[in-house]
Amino acid sequence: METPESSRPQGVRLGRRWINLLLGTGVLASIASFIYPAIRYMLPPLVGESLSRSAVAAKVNELKRNSGKIFKFGSKPALLVRTVDGEFKAYSAVCTHLNCTVQYREDLRQIWCACHNGLYDLTGRNISGPPPRPLESFQVHIQGEDVVVTRSA
Amino acid sequence: MNGLSQRILRWLDERFGAGAIEEFLRHKTVPIHRQTVWYYFGGMTLFLFVVQVLTGILLLLYYRPTPEDAFESVQYIVTQVRFGWLIRSVHSWSANLMVFTAFVHMFSGYFLKAYRKPRELTWISGMLLLFVVMGFGFSGYLLPWNTLAFFATKVGTEMAGAVPFVGKWFLTFLRGGEEVTGATLTRFFGFHVAVLPGLATVLLAMHLLLVQRLGMSLPPGVERAIADGRQPARSMPFFPNFLLRDIIGWYAALGVLGALAAVFPWELGTKADAFASAPAGIRPEWYFLFMFQTLKLLPAKILFLEGEFAGLLGFGLAATVWVVVPFLDYRAGFGRVTRFFTGLGVFALGFIVVMSALALR
């Protein structure tokens, strides 16, 4: 039961308009501040796939035979090798000894770690020096121009 | 504006017959007395549930329920998706807040004897909803597939196996196998996004329908005072007075959730490794701590029963008593306060608080 509008003092009537304004602004602004993030959330980010599951390592013609390239895979370095036969292979480039970054040696045709002379063969197996475990192998697919590396299931 | 909304409502009424509902809502009142504040907790729990559904749906757009992808997909949400960190942290924090308000709502109903005749079914549907909410919490906790979640789930489901006769079957049913694996993740995901929401919807509908039909319960003391004429029967209209107050509470909750998400973001943890040994100090989420601590403190054997089984039996009995308390405390239906049940409630609340505190030490 409200007192009729016309009999209310001027001050209260103005107060009512301000209250409605305040309420309206507050509610609208707060709803906008909830909806805005939700809408932006629903729009997919530029990077489609989780960074640590899949990455484009190189373009198909970028690597010549018997060479290697280090690329970023998630938050760790990875190694893409193009063998003498032209096949692409990919591994984690984190040495299993003390985490240095390994590299491909064209002269040895194997993967070598510069820190303590560790050696891995092209299946990733540790064959000489201190590394205690093989390098993790990744899967390689060619998608058009791109050499795509994904983590094996 | 008012004219427009009236026209829309009339249009809907001609088709849905919603006018009856509107009329009913206009007349719905909420009693005003010293314990009125507890009336807000039901709506708050419902609001937080809605927050969970909305943020949960958003998370569903990016989450992948397989052991290979689950952790990475949550990491993706939190680091790549715009405002993903906000949605995820709000979902995790709101879950905890919801469990808390659900417990407060339940205990307030218990101590104010809201379960007495004719509200027995309201109480029972509410208790079942509480179990569903805890099920939501337990199943959802595993989904990020991090070390903490993995081992907490292992320990939690291990308890299920301690039940005799059906224990082994129950454990295999929960885990989708003998051990906690990707099959468990798939299963928990199914529970979390399909089974439990379905159950919750049905129970909620029943619960809310009953509340509307039966109105708000008055604490026995207030009821008596009014009957004796010592206190006037005061109330406020649900719409808009109580609802506006409800909304203030909901806004405050949103503010709290936002602040928690920005200042205390929910941790990602490290990806679960089934073959690693459990890290020290593994324990379930806080709302299961009292059970966890009790089972830890129980001796290996109680009389002729295995300690763990005796503990589970105890909790099962307690839960059953709690669900059927309206029928046990039937005297409350006649407006008589049976001290025993109040005492039982104080004991239960104290037990939960003390056990949880011990577990946190």
Added chain:
Amino acid sequence: MKTVIPMFALLLWAQSSGLAVPPGDSCITCHAALDGKQAEPAKLFEADVHHQAGLSCADCHGGDPKDDSMTAMSRAKGFRGAPKKAQIPDFCARCHSDIAYLHRFNPKLRADQLSQYLTSVHGKRLKQGDTKVAACVDCHGVHNMLPASDTRSPVHPMNVASTCAHCHADAAHMKGYNIPTDQVEKYRRSVHAEVLANGDTAAPTCSTCHGNHGATPPGVSSVANVCGTCHVFFAQLFEKSPHQPAFARMGLPGCVQCHSNHEIVKPSDDWVGVGPKAVCVNCHTAGDKGYAGAQKIAGDLAKLETFLGRAEEIIGTAERSGMEVSGPKVELASAHESLVKARVNVHSFNAAEVQKLTDQGVEISQKAYQAGVGALKERDVRRKGLGVSLIFIVLAISGLYLKIRQIEAGPRA
């Protein structure tokens, strides 16, 4: 005849006791039926690698396995008996130096063990009449010999240290030789023993550095070569460093001087420099060039560690706040690598060389640190956004509160 029936019974009994007796091997048959020490060889022989190859007692000891009587062990039948200690090497070498014979069984077998043994300390002393030293059967066992690749063999890499310890850790046995008896005890505390125990059989044990048949401790001037067969970079750096000629002049064993020979433990950064745990001050004193160099190297290593630690901390904080920092993390891996390489380069004992690597690492760490700072700034932007939405919420709540007051200004229902 008197012996036939008991022999027959014995044969039956031997068969029933499970021993796979080659038809008519009287050595096994009789000895299996005896007691105590006499029966041992027959019992043990089942597992022996020679037995598995089809050889019998007589192939080593001579005699006639087809003869059921005591004449089986006569000189006439070629019986050689059990050899005395000094005769053991030649006894085994009868076959084990005969390449043609060995290759009938396994073409990969070597036949130079005896010639190697004769160059060893054990071999030389045995020739001089010392019967306390090790000969073939002391390490390989006798009658139950297993190939070195078998984990039960006393000469399997994981068991070699225990086998050597049988004599070399026995103070009573080693009396008079004037060499320590704590080598195996020290070795067990080493990082090599730890790695070996974890199953990496490439890790060195006694025979790796000392040789097995030609066992001789490496001379003072050859220590670096021995360690350098595995620790290639360190040996190369050491050769080119000022320490090499200095050590040679003073007759000091290269690596062993700082790293010990048997108790080789995991080194830590505080071994470098002039602090309490440092090895440099064992020779260098304040004022000499080496002392200054050690200080510089230790200082550079510590500097890189500090910068690296700071960068890792801020990146960790940013990551835990949900920020995307995978790029800086990859960068930090390079900085970490610089630290690892710098530690290797300590062995050049050239402060300038080490500094090149540490400077590289410090630069990368600083870049990563900046990236971390940026990530935290981004996090603060989020908090500001939160602040803004909180303001809206407060506005809405105030509006609601006033509305309620306004609605309820009149008398309540």
